[in-house]
Amino acid sequence: MNDWHSWAAIVVFVGAYALIISEKIHRVAVALGGAGLMLAIGATDDVSAFYSEDSGIDWNVIFLLMGMMMIVGVLKKTGMFEYLAIWSVKKAKAKPFRVMAMLVVITAAASALLDNVTTVLLVAPVTLLVCERLALPAAPFLIAEVFASNIGGTATLVGDPPNIIIASRAGLTFNDFLVHLAPLAALLVVVLVALCRVMFRKFFVYDEDRAAEIMDLEEREAIKDPRLLVQGLIVLALVVAGFVLHPVLHYEPSIVALLGAGLLVAVSTAETSEVLSEVEWPTLAFFAGLFIMIGGLIDTGVIDEVSRALADAIGTNELGGSLTLLGASAVLSGVVDNIPYVATMAPITSDLVHSMGGGSDHVMWWALALGADLGGNATAIGASANVVVLGIAERNRQPITFWQFTKYGLIVTVVTVAISLSYVWLRYFALA
Template identity: 80%
Template sequence: MNDWHSWAAVAVFAGTYALIISEKVHRVAAALGGAAAMLLVGATDDTSAFYSVDSGIDWNVIFLLMGMMMIVGVLKRTGLFEYLAIWSVKKARARPFRVMVMLIVITATASALLDNVTTVLLVAPVTLLICERLALPAAPFLIAEVFASNIGGIATLVGDPPNIIIGSRAGLTFNDFLVHLAPLAAVLVLVLIGLARVLFRATFVHDADRAAEVMALDEREAIRDPRMLAQGLAVLALVIAGFVLHPVLDFAPSIVALLGAGLLVAISNADTGEVLTEVEWPTLAFFAGLFVMIGGLIDTGVIGQVSDALADAVGDKEFGGSMLMLGASGVLSGVVDNIPYVATMAPVTADLVHHLGGDADHVMWWALAAGADLGGNATAIGASANVVVLGIAERARQPISFWQFTRYGLVVTAATIAVSAFYLWLRYFAL
C-alpha cells in the first residue's frame, strides 16, 4: 500500500470500528462519520459511493430491508406475532430452553428458503413478545436466532446474499448448494443448539406462574384484523415465491420486496404513515455508512491486496488452500460485512479454481461460502442480519451491546468453522 489514500482508508475504517466497539459513539453516528471521512480523504467519491456496483452502497440490500420492514409493519397490526408467540410457547410447554430450540430450528429452516435478513425481521417480533410473556431477557434469544439465520443461510443459493454472488460467479445452481452445503447446515444447527444450552444456561429459568398464564391463553383471540391478516399473508407468500423463483423471474429480491410492500399498502386499510414508522431508518443509515466505508477500502485496493496475498499463499495446495480460504473468510467476514468481502473474493476464487483445474462445484467455492456465511456470526456487524436484530432490540428498549453479541459470536464462529473444516476434509479429501 504505497498510496497514502490506502493508508488513510485503513485509518478511517480502523478508527470507526474502534468507536463502534467502544460504544462511546452510537454506531449509526460512527458509520456515517466514517463514510464522510472516506469521502474527505479521497478514498472514494460520490460516483463510487452512490452508483458503483462493486464499491458503492448496495441499494438492493437497502430496499430489500425497507420493503420487508413495511410488510412486517402491516402484519404487526393484525396480531399475527402475538398469535405466533402464544402458539410457540404453548407448544414448548413454556420451557425456556425448548422455546429457544424451537426458535433456532424455525429460524434456520426459514433462512434456507428466504434470505436471513427477511427471516429475522419476521421472527424477532415474535421473540420479543415471547420473552415479555415469560419475563425472560430477550437478548440471548435474539442472539441465538441471528446465529441460526446465518447458519441456515448456508444451505441454499438464496439463503444468504454472499451465496447469490458465489452462485452467479461460479455458475452454481440452487441444487448445487443444497447437495453440498445443506448437510453441513443441518449438522451446524445441532452444534448451535448444544452451544446455546451452555452459553445461555443462566437464561433458562422457568417461571411456573408466568407459564401457567400463557398456557391458559387462547392464541386465536390475539388476531385483531382477520381481513388484513389474510391480505398480508397472501402478499408475503407472493414475495417468498418471488425470492425462490429469482433465477427464473430475473427480479432482484429488492424489487420483489418493494412490489410486495406497495401492493400490501394499496390493498389493505393500513395507514401509510404508520407503516413507514415501522421502518428501521437508523439501521438503513448504518448500512449506507458501512457500505461507503468498505467501498473506500475496495477503491483504494486494500481489500484487493488482501485477496491477492491469500491467492499467493494458496498456490497449488488444494487442501491447504481450502482450509486457508475457510479460515481467512471466517476472520475477515467478522470484520467487514460478508457481502462486499465475497464480491471481492469471488474473482480471486475463480482464478484459484481455474489454476487448480477444478470444476464449477470445486471445494474452494464451498470453503468461501461457509467461511463468509459463518464468519458473519463473529461480531455484531459481521452480517446484515446481525445489524438488523440489534436495531430491533434497541427500538424495543432491550439493547444488545457490541461486546454482548461478540463474546458469544466468537465462540459460535470458532466452533462452526472447526466443524466445517472437518466436514470439507471428510467429504472432499478423505472419502
C-alpha cells in the same frame, strides 16, 4: 498500496471500528461519520459511493430491508405475532430452553428459503413477545436466532447474498448448494442448539405462574384484524415465492420486497405514515455508512491487496488452499461485510480454481461460501442480520451491546468453522 489514500482509508476504518466496539458513540453516528471522512480524504467519491455496484451502497440490501420492514409493520397491526408467540410458548410447554430451540430451528429453516435478513425481521417480533410473556431477557433469544439465520442461510443459493454471487461466478445451481452445503448446515443447527443450552443456561428461568397464565390463553383471540391478516399473508406468500423463484424470474429480492410492500399498502387499510414509521431508519443509515466505508477500502485497493495476499499464500495446493480460504474468509467476514468481500474474492477464487485444473467438486467455492457465511456470526456487525437485530432490540428498549453479541458470536464461529474445516477435509479429500 503505496498511495496515502490507502493508509488513510485503513486509519478511518479501524478508528470507526474501534469506536463501534467501544460504544462510546452511537454506531450510526460512527458509520456516517466514517463514510463522510472516506469521501473527504478522497478514498472514494460520490459516483462510487452512490452508483458503483462494486464499491458503493448496496441499494438492493437497503430497499430489501425497507420493503420487508414495511410488510412486517402491517402484519404487526393484525396481532399475528402475538398469536405466534402464544402458540410457540404453548407448544414448548413454556420451558425457556425448548422455546429457544424451537425458534432457532424455525429461523434456520426459514433462512434457507428466504434471505436471512427477511427471516429475522419476521421472527424478532415474535421473540420479543415471547420473552415479554415469560419475563425473560430477549437478548439471548435474539442473538441465538441471528446465529441460526446465518447458519441456515448457508444451506441454499438464496439463503445468503454471497451465495448468489458465488453461484453466478462458478455456474452453480440451487441443487448444488442443497447437495453440498445443506447437510452441513443441518448438522451445524444441531450443534448450535447444544451450544445455546450451555451458553445461555443462566437465562432459562422457568416461572410456573407465568407459564400457567400463557397455557390458559387462547391464541386465536390475539388476532385483531382478520381481513388485514389475510391480505398480509397473501402478499407475504407472494413475496416468499418471488424470493424462491429468483433463479427463474431474475427479479432482485429488493424489487420483490418493494412490490410486495407497495401492494400491501395499496390494498389494505393501513395508513402509509404508520407503515413508514415502522421502518428502522437508523439501521438503514448505518448500512449506508458501512457500505461507503468498505467502498473506500475497495476503491483504494486495500481489500484487493488482502485478497491477493491470501491467494499468494494458497498457491496451487488444493487441500491447504481450501482450508486456508475457509478460515481466512471467516476471519475477514467478521470484520467487513461479506457481500463486498465475496465480490472481491470471486474472481480471485475463479483464477485459483482454473490454475488447479478446475478443482474437485467446486471445493474452493464451497470453502469461500462457508467462510463468508459462517464468519458473519463472529461480531455484531459481521452480517446484515446481526445489524438488523441489534436495531430492533434497541428500538424495543432491549439493547444488545457489541461485546454482549460478540462474546457468544466468537464461540459459535470457532466451533462451526472448525466443524466446517473437518467437513471439507473429509468429504472432498479424505473420503473422495
